[in-house]
Amino acid sequence: MHIEQRKQTPYVFYGQTTSLCEECMGLVPAKILIEGDxxxxxxxxxxxxxxxxxxxxxxxxxxxCKDFQKPGDRPLTYQTRTEHGCPLDCGxxxxxxxxxxxxxxxxxxxxxxxxxxCFAESSPMRKKNLDLKTIxxxxxxxxxSEGEPDILQISGGEPTIHPQFMEIMKLAKKKxxxxxxxxxxxxxxxxxxxxxxxxxxxxxxxxxxxxxxxLEKEALINLRGVDLRTVRKKAxxxxxxxxxxxxxxxxxxxxxxxxEMGAIIDHALGYKCVRGVTFQPVQDxxxxxxxxxxxxxCLLTDIRRAIYEQSDVFKAEDIIPLPCNPETISIAYGIRxxxxxxxxxxxxxxxxLIAAVPNAVSFEKNKELKQRVIDLxxxxxxxxxxxxxxxxxxxxxPEIPVLKNMSYDNIFRVxxxxxxxxxxxxxxxxxxxxxxxxxxxxxxxxxxxxxxFYRNGLVEQMRGRLKKxx
Ligand code: SF4
Ligand code: SF4
Numbered sequence: 001m002h003i004e005q006r007k008q009t010p011y012v013f014y015g016q017t018t019s020l021c022e023e024c025m026g027l028v029p030a031k032i033l034i035e036g037d038x039x040x041x042x043x044x045x046x047x048x049x050x051x052x053x054x055x056x057x058x059x060x061x062x063x064x065c066k067d068f069q070k071p072g073d074r075p076l077t078y079q080t081r082t083e084h085g086c087p088l089d090c091g092x093x094x095x096x097x098x099x100x101x102x103x104x105x106x107x108x109x110x111x112x113x114x115x116x117x118c119f120a121e122s123s124p125m126r127k128k129n130l131d132l133k134t135i136x137x138x139x140x141x142x143x144x145s146e147g148e149p150d151i152l153q154i155s156g157g158e159p160t161i162h163p164q165f166m167e168i169m170k171l172a173k174k175k176x177x178x179x180x181x182x183x184x185x186x187x188x189x190x191x192x193x194x195x196x197x198x199x200x201x202x203x204x205x206x207x208x209x210x211x212x213x214x215l216e217k218e219a220l221i222n223l224r225g226v227d228l229r230t231v232r233k234k235a236x237x238x239x240x241x242x243x244x245x246x247x248x249x250x251x252x253x254x255x256x257x258x259x260e261m262g263a264i265i266d267h268a269l270g271y272k273c274v275r276g277v278t279f280q281p282v283q284d285x286x287x288x289x290x291x292x293x294x295x296x297x298c299l300l301t302d303i304r305r306a307i308y309e310q311s312d313v314f315k316a317e318d319i320i321p322l323p324c325n326p327e328t329i330s331i332a333y334g335i336r337x338x339x340x341x342x343x344x345x346x347x348x349x350x351x352x353l354i355a356a357v358p359n360a361v362s363f364e365k366n367k368e369l370k371q372r373v374i375d376l377x378x379x380x381x382x383x384x385x386x387x388x389x390x391x392x393x394x395x396x397x398p399e400i401p402v403l404k405n406m407s408y409d410n411i412f413r414v415x416x417x418x419x420x421x422x423x424x425x426x427x428x429x430x431x432x433x434x435x436x437x438x439x440x441x442x443x444x445x446x447x448x449x450x451x452x453f454y455r456n457g458l459v460e461q462m463r464g465r466l467k468k469x470x
Contacts, residue, residue: 021045186235262310276413
């Protein structure tokens with residue numbers, strides 16, 4: 001008689017979350033499955049069936065992230081009530097677990113480019129500019145929520161072409177905001193030296209967040225629609241001359257520019273004004289021409305691997321999960337001397353570093369060091385702030401006497417920010433989101449939810465469906 005044998009699953013069922021159906025954007029249950037080195041969400045939508053999507057290509061790192069979760073910092077006020085749950089109550093509603101480490105205010109919709117990849121769907125045809133009064137209301141809403149906001153990023157559209165751009169920046173400088181940034185494609189910075197001089201008057205506590213996706217023509221045409229190599233070069237030269245702190249921001253698309261992580265880090269180190277590079281996989285939201293889930297998605301773990309394989313500046317163990325929201329942000333800090341970068345993690349004895357991980361059981365041994373590591377590896381940034389936090393961490397390590405009087409010029413930071421989209425959305429992680437948009441109505445909305453549900457009005461349809469059903 002044939003006796004059938006039970007079979008093992010070809011995966012480990014690691015847990016469960018709530019994600020999104022990739023067809024209808026409805027909330028659906030998602031099993032978290034581990035298969036070797038890869039982690040998948042297996043989602044089940046009543047209407048669209050089962051969907052299986054890779055969310056990590058490094059199981060060890062995926063599990064490591066859990067050890068980095070720390071207690072969240074709550075904002076001072078909430079703008080909405082918790083009624084129907086995410087993403088319908090943004091926000092912030094009292095159910096949110098993290099304050100705004102970084103807030104964005106979009107001052108216009110117009111842009112001097114029309115990139116094939118643009119979550120804001122900006123273009124030269126969209127002429128809307130917010131007036132100064134509305135923008136001040138938005139800043140005040142952020143200050144009310146945060147007290148002293150860590151970072152405000154002025155964004156758009158292309159913010160530098162707003163007719164009152166400098167007035168807006170000066171207004172922000174009058175508010176109790178620790179660090180002010182402008183999020184720009186660099187076109188105006190490349191072509192207008194007088195404008196760069198005006199930007200320099202915003203120092204200290206000011207930084208340019210410069211779009212910088214590639215050093216190659218083909219990749220720039222794929223992502224931005226035009227060959228911007230000369231614009232990028234000129235913009236960086238002008239920022240270097242004015243010594244304006246700059247972060248290079250790289251949107252990463254698989255097969256387009258994911259081979260350039262090392263080259264871009266190396267390029268960044270050629271400029272004294274560059275404080276770091278931020279890599280962001282394409283978020284599938286807004287305008288994202290011809291995006292194919294199967295060929296174009298790049299994961300945080302793919303970028304992390306590419307960084308340590310393509311560059312010898314940071315090793316794998318230097319690029320660690322950000323305690324505020326470990327699964328979506330990784331960060332590496334280095335101390336810079338010209339082109340030479342010493343990863344801060346390499347200065348901390350390995351056992352102390354492990355002890356400093358927020359959830360490590362042995363942290364009691366060195367509570368002070370633990371707190372200072374967490375403080376440094378949090379998203380708050382800024383001229384004095386980051387340098388002071390770095391110095392305060394290093395003071396915990398008496399065997400390193402040379403690193404006193406750090407300034408922001410000595411910092412070099414590599415960050416990977418993976419904004420969630422229909423593929424990797426996780427209800428738990430959205431509650432930990434610490435990068436938020438401030439709306440003209442004074443709401444504060446997590447970056448991902450704003451781009452997927454609020455900007456396009458989808459949230460209204462979802463609320464309407466809920467009302468009909470209930
Ligand atoms: S994402 Fe945050 S603010 Fe938005 S509904 Fe969920 S808990 Fe509330
Ligand atoms: S991605 Fe930036 S530069 Fe490109 S169209 Fe959008 S706002 Fe303009």
